[in-house]
Amino acid sequence: MPGVRAAKExxxxxVEIGGLPIRLRSDNPAFIRQIQxxxxxxxxxxxxxxFDFDIELAPPGTESGDEELRVMWNSxxxxxxxxxxxAEWNPSTARGRIEQTMNPYSLDSVLRIVHTLLLARxxxxxxxxxxAIRNGRAFLFAGVSGAxxxxxxxxxxxxxxxxxxxxxxxxRQDEGYFAVGTPFFGxxxxxGENLRAPIECVYLLAKGTENKxxxxxxxxxxxxxxxxxxxxxxxxxxxxxxxxxxxxxxxRVPVRRLTFMPDSRVWELIV
Amino acid sequence: MxxxxxxxxxxxxxxxxxxDETMVMSATNSTLFTLNEVATLIWEAADGAxxxxxxxxxxxxMKYDVAPEVALKDAxxxxxxxxxxxLLLISDQPIPRSKVVAA
Numbered sequence: 001m002p003g004v005r006a007a008k009e010x011x012x013x014x015v016e017i018g019g020l021p022i023r024l025r026s027d028n029p030a031f032i033r034q035i036q037x038x039x040x041x042x043x044x045x046x047x048x049x050x051f052d053f054d055i056e057l058a059p060p061g062t063e064s065g066d067e068e069l070r071v072m073w074n075s076x077x078x079x080x081x082x083x084x085x086x087a088e089w090n091p092s093t094a095r096g097r098i099e100q101t102m103n104p105y106s107l108d109s110v111l112r113i114v115h116t117l118l119l120a121r122x123x124x125x126x127x128x129x130x131x132a133i134r135n136g137r138a139f140l141f142a143g144v145s146g147a148x149x150x151x152x153x154x155x156x157x158x159x160x161x162x163x164x165x166x167x168x169x170x171x172r173q174d175e176g177y178f179a180v181g182t183p184f185f186g187x188x189x190x191x192g193e194n195l196r197a198p199i200e201c202v203y204l205l206a207k208g209t210e211n212k213x214x215x216x217x218x219x220x221x222x223x224x225x226x227x228x229x230x231x232x233x234x235x236x237x238x239x240x241x242x243x244x245x246x247x248x249x250x251x252r253v254p255v256r257r258l259t260f261m262p263d264s265r266v267w268e269l270i271v
Numbered sequence: 272m273x274x275x276x277x278x279x280x281x282x283x284x285x286x287x288x289x290x291d292e293t294m295v296m297s298a299t300n301s302t303l304f305t306l307n308e309v310a311t312l313i314w315e316a317a318d319g320a321x322x323x324x325x326x327x328x329x330x331x332x333m334k335y336d337v338a339p340e341v342a343l344k345d346a347x348x349x350x351x352x353x354x355x356x357x358l359l360l361i362s363d364q365p366i367p368r369s370k371v372v373a374a
Contacts (some may be wrong), residue, residue: 219292219305226296226303236283236298243285243296 015111016045018169018180020118022111023049028057031102038104039183041194051114053089053096060101071113071233078233080113082106089114112167112184113232120241123172123248128228129202131163131179131192132156137200138179139270140168141258142228147205148260150187155264164192167230170199172245177253203258203270204228211266214257221255222246278326278350279319279366284358286314295358302356309335310349317359319366323350 012025013035026032036043066083073079077090085106089096096114100106116126129142130149134157141152153165163169163179166186171178177199183191204216204224216224226246231239260266280286283298291308293315306314309331316326323346331342353359360366 219289219294222289222294223303223305226294231301234299234301236285239296239298239301240285243287247287247289 013039013043014045014047014049015039015042015183016047017042017111017115017182018119018124018171019047020051020115021045021047021049022114023052024055024107025052026055026057028102031055031057034102034104035107038108039191041191042183051089051094051096053087053098053110055098055100055107058099058101063101063103069109069113069232071117071235073233073235073238078114078117080110080232082109085110087113089117091117108184112230115169116230116232116242117238119169119171120238120245123241123245124170124177125242125245125249126184126230127168127170127202127225128166128230129168130165130186131168132160133163133179133193133195133197134160134270136197138163138197139200140170140179140202141205142168142202142225143205144228148207148262149205151262152205152260152266153188155262155267157264157267160267160270161193161195162188162190163195165190170249171196172248175252177249199253201254201256203256206257206259207262208259209261211260211269212258213269214259216255216257221250224255224257225250275322275324275363276347276350277319277321277362277365278313278317278323278354279360279362279371280314280317281358281360282371288315295353297357299357304353304356304358309345313346313349314353317350317371319360319362319368319371323347 013032014021014023064083069082071080077088080087085100087098087110129140130153131140150165163181165188167184169180169182178196179199180196181192181194286295293306293311295304312330316330327343327346332339354361
């Protein structure tokens with residue numbers, strides 16, 4: 001019966017970010033379509049899923065106003081909850097469950113958390129930074145909200161491939177670090193290109209009256225990077241993994257301060 | 272009466288030395304601290320078994336030209352601050368090794 005088979009095919013979708021395919025299942029085909037549209041460019045994978053999440057949709061309006069995020073390791077599984085979702089994930093069984101309303105931002109938050117946990121085990125991390133590939137090398141522009149991440153993305157020249165304007169995905173591979181495109185976007189409201197490249201440099205953003213680059217070394221570099229890394233889990237092992245990754249990263253990748261005026265000439269320095 | 276105070280590095284932290292400084296991050300709230308050279312000496316000696324007074328005397332006063340009472344007062348302020356953020360444990364009894372993280 002083709003109609004039944006078609007309906008079943010629409011009940012799951014695999015979202016692959018950073019080479020980690022995650023299958024998302026729901027009995028609501030409309031929500032699966034919404035996910036396919038939201039993560040376009042990251043769902044066309046032939047790779048076998050590493051993890052499965054079943055999504056249980058709650059009726060609209062059942063969210064609480066609690067904005068505090070809690071991520072805890074408990075009895076062999078990660079528990080994640082905020083007012084708009086509750087999720088659990090067992091890395092041993094590679095299965096998880098998400099309770100949320102039909103809000104794509106809730107799923108986006110869960111995916112970000114899951115990827116930080118997965119990346120930490122491999123020496124990587126997510127960082128508040130826009131990023132782009134130019135001449136085969138990736139450049140990260142890190143900073144808190146308002147520092148200019150999206151501005152740098154908007155000003156990027158045509159030969160730069162934008163990976164994200166909000167959350168950069170940093171992976172460790174052999175002796176180097178790579179930036180990977182993500183669908184996690186900010187004000188630009190556009191997913192990054194699904195590409196990867198070795199990281200040439202991390203720029204800590206500062207707005208100013210001229211465009212200039214200054215080196216940052218030692219504890220200042222580590223502090224600047226750590227200040228922008230996403231720490232969702234309040235778990236000593238997790239924090240230590242990410243903390244150590246930041247030190248290793250700074251020993252291999254230059255960290256510099258980029259003071260810039262908001263016009264396209266700043267990109268003349270990014271080569 | 273034993274007025275000795277013992278200090279120990281909490282296990283709920285991540286720490287690493289870089290040059291003369293040490294960076295310490297709380298695992299409970301991701302707050303980051305940078306300890307200067309003197310604070311690093313105290314941090315590294317905070318093994319839960321050595322009294323703070325002895326740490327100050329052997330690690331600080333032997334290396335720097337500072338009066339013991341001044342150095343101790345500064346050290347007490349430092350450990351109180353770090354303990355307030357959950358990075359150090361303070362006790363009037365030696366602290367078991369199981370509750371101390373390696374330097």
